[in-house]
Amino acid sequence: WKKDEFRNCNQTPFCKRARARKPGSCSLIARDVTISDGDLVAKLLPKNPANEEDRDEIKPLILSLSVYQDGILRLKIDEDPSLGPPKKRFEVPDVIVPEFSSKKLWLHRLSTETINGDAVPSSVVYLSNGYEAVLRHDPFEVYVREKGSGHRVISLNSHGLFDFEQLKSKGEGEDWEERFRGHTDRRPYGPQSISFDVSFYSADFVYGIPEHATSLSLKPTRGPGVEDSEPYRLFNLDVFEYIHDSPFGLYGSIPFMISHGKSLGTTGFFWLNAAEMQIDVMGAGWDAESGISLPSEKSRIDTFWMSEAGIVDAFFFVGPGPKDVVRQYTSVTGLPPMPQLFATAYHQCRWNYRDEEDVDHVDSKFDEHDIPYDVLWLDIEHTDGKRYFTWDKMLFPHPEEMQRKLAAKGRHMVTIVDPHIKRDESYHVHKEATQKGYYVKDANGNDFDGWCWPGSSSYPDILNPEIRSWWADRFSFENYVGTTPSLYIWNDMNEPSVFNGPELTMPRDSLHYGGVENRELHNAYGYYFHMATADGLVKRGEGKDRPFVLSRAFFAGSQRYGAVWTGDNSAEWDHLRVSVPMILTLGLTGMSFSGADVGGFFGNPEPELLVRWYQLGAFYPFFRGHAHQDTKRREPWLFGERNTELIRDAIHIRYMLLPYFYTLFREASTSGVPVVRPLWMEFPYEEATFSNDEAFMVGNSILVQGIYTEKAKHASVYLPGRQSWYDLRTGTSYKGGMTHKLRISEDSVPAFQRSGTIIPRKDRFRRSSTQMVNDPYTLVIALNSSRAAEGELYVDDGKSFDFEHGTYIHRRFVFSDGKLTSVNMAPTSPGKSRFSLEAVVERIILLGHPHGHKSALIEPTNHKVDVELGPLGLQWGGSSAVVTIRKPGVQIADDWTIKIL
Amino acid sequence: YPLHPKDSIFGIAPEDEKYYKTSSDLVSCKDGSKKFTKAQLNDDFCDCPDGTDEPGGISYVQPMKLEVHDISLIALEIGLICDIVPEVVIANCCDGSDEYDGKVKCPNTCWEAGKVARDKLKKKITTYQEGIALRRQEIEQAKLSLAKDEAELSKLKNEEKILKGLVQQLRERKEEIEKAEEKERLLKERKEKERKEAEEKANEENNKAEQETNQEIGKAEEKTYSDEKATESLHDDEIGVLEDLPPDQDVADENDESAAEAEHGDSSGNERSLVNGVEENAAEAKEESSVLPDSGSKGNDISENTEGLSKEELGRLVASRWTGDNTAKQTEEVDDAKDRDHAEHEEMPGGTHDEEYDGYASETDNENERYDHDNDDVEDEIDDDFREDDHDDSSSSYISDSENELDLSDITTASNPSWLEKIQKTVQNILRAVNLFQTPVNQSESAHVRKEYDESSEKLSKIQSRISSLSQKLKYDFGPEKEFYSFYGRCFESKQNKYVYKVCPFKHASQEEGHSTTRLGRWDKFEDSYKVMIFSNGDKCWNGPDRSMKVKLRCGLKNEVADIDEPSRCEYVALLSTPALCREEKLKELEQKVESMNKEQPQSRDEL
Known part of the structure; x- marks a missing residue:
């Protein structure tokens, strides 16, 4: 990890300034x-401007609550x-789903109320059943409270740390430039940062704000x-050999x-804002000397948010349950779509499978060793x-045939397409992009030229919808020669990674569509590529x-366009461990379809680590083995x-x-509740x-505990709840609500089925998931203490x-x-075609x-089967x-009852 | 969806029929885990974890474990076992086409596939039959060569012993002569000196006062002193600098002083630049830390200073972290040099870089040299004339550097039995002739002794190096029947795209591209009962393992390298066909296989 290549807060003027401010300022x-x-609107202005000059200088801000x-x-x-500000500040478009606006409640009425002896009354509006939103006028503060009790739930600016640097015209002799390691950021619009404090009440922990390689519950970064x-x-960055347990920003930002x-x-x-953001979690007692005392002091968690640019566009979600909050958030930024079935199976990747022979060889070895897999990946x-969009003709002379061979076994291929375009006149993509003026511009208005894999490269200005559409068209079978319908895409390096740029990325004063500076858009750049590429594949099909x-790279809303992974991790036990909080955090923030490179990208895992990684990775929503070019081969x-x-x-x-x-995945696509939780x-x-x-939980039914140390003989596993749990492989039952010290074998990582649940399985092994379509099902029923259980199955x-x-x-x-x-949950309105599936239930297991009991009676056929x-x-x-x-032989799609006699 | 006819007997091997056709209704699972009823036989539900109850396979069968050459056997075994994992059973369709397309109908290609496999097997057998004959010849030849080498070695050892004695005698004689000569010289010198002193004394007495004379002598002495010193300081900068530093040194005369000064100037120049270097580094460090007040960077952290790099260099440098690409090598090196400057202040910036650069530029040459050296081995150095020939040899595709031949021509052949005697005689003559000491020493005689000594000792060292290379060779493991004996000193080449790969058993393996050679490994050992040759510790891979090569041997009629591959970065594999691997046991195995195939095929065909 090259720490010096990246700015810390003290080297980042807006962060340094914001952190230096005192509560109440x-x-x-x-x-x-x-x-x-239908909105509550107000003006924000200083209470007592120090003098008349300031009064002219400081223009009122516009606030609206919806x-x-x-x-x-x-x-x-x-x-x-x-x-008449010098420039319109950037509001991130295309993240909030269009449907969201239709959910707006038009406010008609506003009540005022004097709270806790304030000199000036506050404005109160209805929020939802049981909650109200309050705008306190003096001092300015916004919060949500419970209606009856008046208990605060969440608030903004309760510590008076709010600050909004307004755009100004540059004065004489003012130097706005910032320099970092030989790079100069011209900052033509000067300081424009925003910061404020947000408090969460009755909170034991805070979570979220990926992507960091750190614990699930966020540790305080300031305070006693x-x-x-x-x-x-x-701040989306391509970090070489990132370290675990660090608040440092990685590839994506939510x-x-x-x-x-x-x-x-x-x-x-x-906070919908795509500029660089820095967030402090304050340790209890950080504000002891500020003299500020807030109601319901008990277990409040204060946080401090700073952003370099943009506007305040913030959303408060009242919950009150964890799944409610995720649902509320995804109602704003969108739900993850149903993935291709094959994408939920195992992916085999390496930088690089060299040539067609290598691909063929690896593919056949999976068959030879009876290991199913669904996707073979090709790196740069x-x-x-x-x-990109071309093939090395020496190594891959017959790409279509290669894909067809895989497809014959129901397998797929993924190729990489990165956003940097080689500046080579003979390269058609570059030629076209140059002619059409499709590249991001540098501060001087010329095509930005940065260094990446191909050497000198330029980057499409993907913020522009026209360019997104052009990019999407690159994926058609005509344009991307050598591709077939079984080929899909991998977008890497889209932070973007610029090897010779400041902090290995694009300069902040680079210019995008509509005069938007990269500083304003930065964290969403990769998001737009993901969007345009996914759109391209939809168009193609x-x-x-x-x-x-x-x-x-990812941003809020990326869940709508596909999967993400945790980037270039390392073959170390600590990286195996940190993959779990990283993936859980992504899930909490909408990115349900995520995974970490199994085995670790950098370095050579010991066989034991690799095995443990597979055992854990098999439960990642996105399950892919990947390895760096310099590592030894590590196919299974x-x-x-052994x-x-x-x-x-x-x-x-x-x-x-x-x-x-x-x-x-279906549940996630309808509720936002992530696959692993x-x-x-x-x-x-x-x-x-x-x-x-x-x-972590896989759905509501399976608990998985990773093994993160070498030669582990025992593991302490906490099994929550009052109901018991069944070992997934042995069926042994364990009491809930306590920590078990378990003996660990090399066979598996501990995994348990929660009682009261039913898990559908398919126990016959094929080359790939697509070959399993008509396979019979096994249902595993784990009964709770009242001998009841339920579960679901979704198939399309x-x-x-x-x-x-x-x-x-x-x-x-x-x-x-x-x-x-078995009860139908699908709508059965007439005229709609029903999905037909000739698959039966071959086995039902009762834990x-x-x-x-010797037999069971099946209805409506009224035949008996053996127990x-x-x-x-x-x-x-x-x-x-x-x-x-x-x-039992019942059709999975039918209604039936099986009664144990 | 059941794929096969509802025949409960389906898939049962003839020899297993008894197992299933018991009088009782219950059949045991073969693993003993439980029993199943006959109704459960082939009912498309695995009762036995080992699949005993589903000999016919279950629907959506999957032929995962198929390899083409196994297909004919699989045809026999269709439906016989719940192979691999219990519910995964061998295909109804050998090619698995039922599964590939999700369709049930499939052509029966088993017999055809089996035929192909059998033909292949037969061809293999023919190869083995011929190969075995070749191998026998090879082994015979190896035995002869080995005997020859051993004989030569013992003979050489003998000769060495004798020659050693002679050389020793000659050396003693030579030393005696030299001693005598030295003595004569000293005597001469003393006489000369005495003569000079006498002259000087006369002069002094005649022309100068005593005091002056003393001063003069003093000066002369000093002069000698500082002369010596100047020479010294030329040899060694450091001492020069140190000794020049004391201020009370102005006695030396002009010439000396200027010489010393030049010397001093030089090294202080160096010293200055060294100091500057340190200062610069410090300044740089300071600059950086002022830019990064909080970085807390120490030591190596700070070392990757990229500010001086051009945009392109920086891009390459950063990219090279992931790739270790050669394109990045130069910047990488500059960077390295910088690293070192920071870390080790003693090193002079310029010097480091130059050295580094030289090292890089000349790498290829060194490589070649080393390569030649190793390839030709020590004995080739004995006779330079042969070197060239050998070069030509090694670039041909079928190489033998035939070192034995070469060497014999030099020592053994050229010198039929009598050569040693001749020398012996000559030496005796010399010893006798020079026995009587003459003063002054007879010039022609001493030259004769010297010449004879030089020649004999040269011959001795040739013999010794030949001995060492022979015994080196004989130390190697040439296989249980010495079938790899002829590999020694040979290289096998294969050209693939732009690379020429060379495999030189017992030596090394390399990859050549134009004039540059990358060493893929040095000879390590045989593995897997002489079926694999291992070359390890090759050139280092950037950010990766040292290169290594695994050469798999297989029976073939010619010694040929093929299929060179790099399955994992810097780990090469190659295939070497050679008669040495055509073993009789293996032939028998193959013959049995084909026999059993022919026997069982027709029956299984009916079943399909």
């Missing part, structure tokens, strides 16, 4: 409060456009007992924070000299094929018979659970789970958008009173059911015998 008050166009359905409050603060720490930085506490539940705060070396695009079969077996077993588990995973999302009242980031064609028209199967399985019932003892998983030799309904 904001002197703004709200005036002229009215209702206008209320949306489902408990969402939006606060905007900007300069008053009617007062906190060692000199950087704030959490949000300025969304979630608080959670036992008493009040969960709340969220999202497959191109003709890093000219004539709207009938779901896109798959993996991106490294290269570490001896390790091959262990890795095969880990990958098999993923394939068995694919029906369950796919159902969870922190324990507290499922157990929000159990404090023991709040900072647990070694274990795994590929098209037909499901949007109701062409899918969605079943709910309910077990109670000794009876399993926690007494032995001794016997069988293995929980056929390939797990050691598992104990469990109650099994043998060959």
